[in-house]
Amino acid sequence: MAVTTTQRPLVRAAGLVKEFRRVKRITGRLGALRTFVGRDYDVIRAVDDVSFDIAGGELVGYLGPNGAGKSTTIKMLTGILTPTAGTVSIAGHDPSRERKANALNIGVVFGQRSQLWWDLPLRESFRAVRDLYGVPQREGDRRQGELVELLDMDEFLDAPVRQLSLGQRMRGDLAAAMLHQPRLLYLDEPTVGLDVVAKQRIREFVAHANAERGTTVVLTTHDLEDVEQLCRRIVLIDHGRVLYDGALTELMARYAPYRDLVVTLAEPADVDVRGAEQVARDGLVVTLRFRSDQVRAPEIIAAVTSVHAVVDLSVVEPRLEAVIGRIYTQRGLPENPA
Ligand SMILES: Nc1ncnc2c1ncn2[C@@H]1O[C@H](COP(=O)(O)OP(=O)(O)OP(=O)(O)O)[C@@H](O)[C@H]1O
Ligand SMILES: [Mg+2]
Incomplete structure (x- = not known):
C-alpha cells in the first residue's frame, strides 16, 4: 500500500x-x-x-x-x-x-x-x-x-x-x-x-x-x-x-551571461569584431567580451585570428565576485544583465 x-x-x-x-x-x-x-x-x-x-x-x-x-x-x-x-x-x-x-x-x-x-x-x-x-x-x-x-x-x-x-x-x-x-x-x-x-x-x-x-x-x-x-x-x-x-x-546565467576572450596580439592594435566588444587593452593584451548565450567562443576566435596575428589567447569565465559585487553596490539585483 x-x-x-x-x-x-x-x-x-x-x-x-x-x-x-x-x-x-x-x-x-x-x-x-x-x-x-x-x-x-x-x-x-x-x-x-x-x-x-x-x-x-x-x-x-x-x-x-x-x-x-x-x-x-x-x-x-x-x-x-x-x-x-x-x-x-x-x-x-x-x-x-x-x-x-x-x-x-x-x-x-x-x-x-x-x-x-x-x-x-x-x-x-x-x-x-x-x-x-x-x-x-x-x-x-x-x-x-x-x-x-x-x-x-x-x-x-x-x-x-x-x-x-x-x-x-x-x-x-x-x-x-x-x-x-x-x-x-x-x-x-x-x-x-x-x-x-x-x-x-x-x-x-x-x-x-x-x-x-x-x-x-x-x-x-x-x-x-x-x-x-x-x-x-x-x-x-x-x-x-x-x-x-x-x-x-x-x-550567473542570469546576471553574467558573458565570457571574456583575452588575446595577446603580435602587434598592438584595437580589435573590432562582430559579436564582441573590446573592454580592455593593455599593451599587446586585448580583452573582448561576448554574450555566451548568443555566440560561441570559436566564432569570436576565428574572427580575431582572421584579422590579427595572435600569440596567445584564453577564454575567461565571469567571476561570482563581479556579480555579487554589483548586487551589493546597487543594493539590489541588476535590472539588466551585464
Ligand atoms: N544585539 C544587537 N543589538 C542591536 N543591533 C544589532 C544587534 N545585533 C545586530 N544588530 C544590527 O543588526 C544588523 C544586522 O546585523 P548582523 O550581525 O545580522 O549582520 P551580518 O549580515 O551578520 O553582517 P556581517 O557580514 O558584518 O557579519 C546590523 O545593523 C547590526 O548593527
Ligand atoms: Mg555576521
Missing part, C-alpha cells in the same frame, strides 16, 4: 523579523559630553520578513554584505535569539522554545567567536561536549578519532584553546560542533581570517560532511571561493530582505 507523507523541510523560516532597539545617542547641545536618555530608542529591523525552506542534505550559502542580517538570522535559526515576528521550525521544533530538543539536531560554529573552553586543552573541550550530549564512551572515541584525523588535529589536542592559532581553533570548533553528529550544521564565517591552505581544509571537511554524512549545511561567508566550491544554492540578503534564492548557476 502506498503511503503518502508530506515531506517537511528540515529548516523552515516563515516571515522572520528581528528588531533591535538601540538607545539613541543625544549629541546636540551636549557636545562632547554625550549621554544616554532613557526610553529614547531607534528601532533597527535587522531581519525583515525572511522566508525560506531548506531540505535535508542541502548545502546553502547564506550571503549578504556586512550588516545585512545574516548572523541575526542564524541566531534565530539556532534559538539564540527569539524572532520579533515570524516562525522558525527545525525538524519540527521551535528552536527558541525547545532549545534542548533542537540542540540535538544542530551544530553551530561562529568563526568570530569560539564556543570552546578557553583555558581547557582542546581534548577536554571535546570531553565536555561529549558529556553534554551524552555520547557513549566508545562511540565518542570513534567519532573524535575520525574528526581528529579528518581535521589533522593530533598535534595540538593537548594545548589549551587560548594557545591555538586561529586555523587550529577553527578546526577545533568544527570538530566540537560535529561530535554529537547533528543533522544540521550552521557555519557563520568559518573561514574568516584563515590562510589559503586552512580555508581549503575547512571546505573539504564541510564538503565531506555534506556528501558522506548527509549533513545539511547553512553557510555564511564573505569568501566567494567558499561559495563557488561548496554551494549549489544561495540565499542572498540585504537590509534584512531576501534578494535572491536559487541556484548559483542560475544567478
